[in-house]
Amino acid sequence: xxxxxxxxxxxxxxxxxxxxxxxxxxxxxxxxxxxxxxxxxxxxxxxxxxxxxxxxxxxxxxxxxxxxxxxxxxxxxxxxxxxxxxxxxxxxxxxxxxxxxxxxxxxxxxxxxxxxxxxxxxxxxxxxxxxxxxxxxxxxxxxxxxxxxxxxxxxxxxxxxxxxxxxxxxxxxxxxxxxxxxxxxxxxxxxxxxxxxxxxxxxxxxxxxxxxxxxxxxxxxxxxxxxxxxxxxxxxxxxxxxxxxxxxxxxxxxxxxxxxxxxxxxxxxxxxxxxxxxxxxxxxxxxxxxxxxxxxxxxxxxxxxxxxxxxxxxxxxxxxxxx
Numbered sequence: 001x002x003x004x005x006x007x008x009x010x011x012x013x014x015x016x017x018x019x020x021x022x023x024x025x026x027x028x029x030x031x032x033x034x035x036x037x038x039x040x041x042x043x044x045x046x047x048x049x050x051x052x053x054x055x056x057x058x059x060x061x062x063x064x065x066x067x068x069x070x071x072x073x074x075x076x077x078x079x080x081x082x083x084x085x086x087x088x089x090x091x092x093x094x095x096x097x098x099x100x101x102x103x104x105x106x107x108x109x110x111x112x113x114x115x116x117x118x119x120x121x122x123x124x125x126x127x128x129x130x131x132x133x134x135x136x137x138x139x140x141x142x143x144x145x146x147x148x149x150x151x152x153x154x155x156x157x158x159x160x161x162x163x164x165x166x167x168x169x170x171x172x173x174x175x176x177x178x179x180x181x182x183x184x185x186x187x188x189x190x191x192x193x194x195x196x197x198x199x200x201x202x203x204x205x206x207x208x209x210x211x212x213x214x215x216x217x218x219x220x221x222x223x224x225x226x227x228x229x230x231x232x233x234x235x236x237x238x239x240x241x242x243x244x245x246x247x248x249x250x251x252x253x254x255x256x257x258x259x260x261x262x263x264x265x266x267x268x269x270x271x272x273x274x275x276x277x278x279x280x281x282x283x284x285x286x287x288x289x290x291x292x293x294x295x296x297x298x299x300x301x302x303x304x305x306x307x308x309x310x311x312x313x314x315x316x317x318x319x320x321x322x323x
Contacts, residue, residue, distance in 0.1 A: 032068040033078035040064060046085050051092040062189040063088060066221050072247065087220055094218040102175040105131050109301040130168035131175070135304040137161060138291045140173060142180045142313045145271045146192050149320045150224055151180040151313060152270070153193045154287070156280070157200035166207045170214060177219055183313045185321050190224035192269065196280055197228045203238045212245055223253055227269065229281060230259035271320070 043063055047055040067084040071077050079087075105128035108117040118125040139159035144152050153176060161169075180191050215223060228239075236256075243251050257265045262281055263274065270276035277283025290296075290312075295303025 031070055031075070032065075033070070035064055035067045035078075039067070039081055042081065043067060043085055043088065047088055047092065050089055051096075054092050054095065057095070058088060058091065059189065061187050062221075065189045069221060069249075072249070090217055091220065094214075098171075098214070098218060099174050099178055102131065102171055102178070106175075106302060106306065111301060114301070127168075127171075129301075130165050131171050132302050132304075134161075134165060134168040134172045135175075135302065135306065136295055138293060138295065138304055140176055141291055141304075141309050142176065142183075143287060143290070143309070144276055145316055145320055146269050147271055149185045149188050149271075149317070151183060151191045151317070153177075153180060153191060154278075155193060155195040157196055158198050158280075159293070160201045162201040164201075164204055164207055166204065166210060169207055170210045173211065174214060174218065177214075177222070179310055180313065181219075181222065183310070183317050185317050190222050192224055193226045194266075194269075195226065195228045196278075197230060198280070200238075203241065205241070208238070208242055209245070212242065212250075215250060216247060223250065225253050225255060225269070227255045227257060227265075229257040229262045229266070231256045 040060070040063065044055070044060070047058070047063075066088060067079060067081070069079055071079045071083065105124070107113060108125055108128040109132045114125075117128070137159050139156045139161075141154055142151050143154055146152060177191075184191070239254065239256070243254075255265075263277060263283070266277050266281065266283075267273040274283065276285055278285045278287045280287065291305065291309075296305035296308065297303050
């Protein structure tokens with residue numbers, strides 16, 4: 001599958017999309033096609049042959065989800081089997097170069113590891129420090145679920161660095177994405193992103209392009225919905241830059257919400273409705289108490305409460321499954 005094929009169905013207009021209102025359904029009305037058990041076995045066997053150590057990082061539900069989607073070149077038919085295999089092979093190849101070892105990098109910056117880690121591999125330790133520093137902004141974290149049980153990744157634009165370390169920022173997002181995916185309830189294969197778009201920093205073209213590449217190559221069909229609220233002129237400007245670069249299916253998953261309708265729309269997405277709306281978007285759920293600006297552990301190198309975030313997400317999923 002060539003790079004051109006990935007972007008062949010890109011939207012050609014710079015207009016901001018206006019997708020259907022969120023209805024809490026599992027696929028939001030998207031057409032999917034049957035994948036026979038024999039076909040699924042062929043896909044898994046091929047992945048196991050090409051990536052024997054990594055293929056089982058992709059759940060059966062996710063493989064089925066990817067294979068059942070409409071073909072970008074002809075949405076009236078299912079993706080060809082070879083296309084789906086190439087797409088999933090690309091995911092595993094991308095992961096090997098971009099996602100493997102990120103969690104271990106956090107261990108390198110623990111206070112009792114620092115001296116030895118820096119001495120053993122100064123360059124790796126420097127990358128680990130950059131990753132940690134980016135997480136410490138507290139600008140991205142998982143918290144809560146939507147009504148279907150999808151994890152929600154919150155992006156706090158006002159906390160984003162104005163002069164970002166693009167590589168560290170993308171690695172942070174990759175580490176978080178893998179963490180959220182590993183905690184998903186059985187049968188859930190995608191997640192929701194909710195962006196607080198107040199006071200965003202100036203758009204960084206390289207960061208935006210790298211994130212798009214990560215979504216297309218490393219996490220295809222993982223994003224169910226990206227909500228930006230409240231909509232401001234700078235967000236509209238950013239979207240006009242991004243939309244022409246996106247595959248059509250990805251572009252259609254973006255929802256821009258005005259301030260006056262934010263409470264109603266967010267209540268229709270969040271698991272507990274209005275009760276889950278954070279204070280920074282006019283609700284009562286105090287995210288800042290859980291993820292303070294200075295970090296939960298200001299005395300440590302990793303000030304961001306990564307372990308606590310993961311624990312809370314796992315507990316939220318367990319409670320959802322029990323219902």
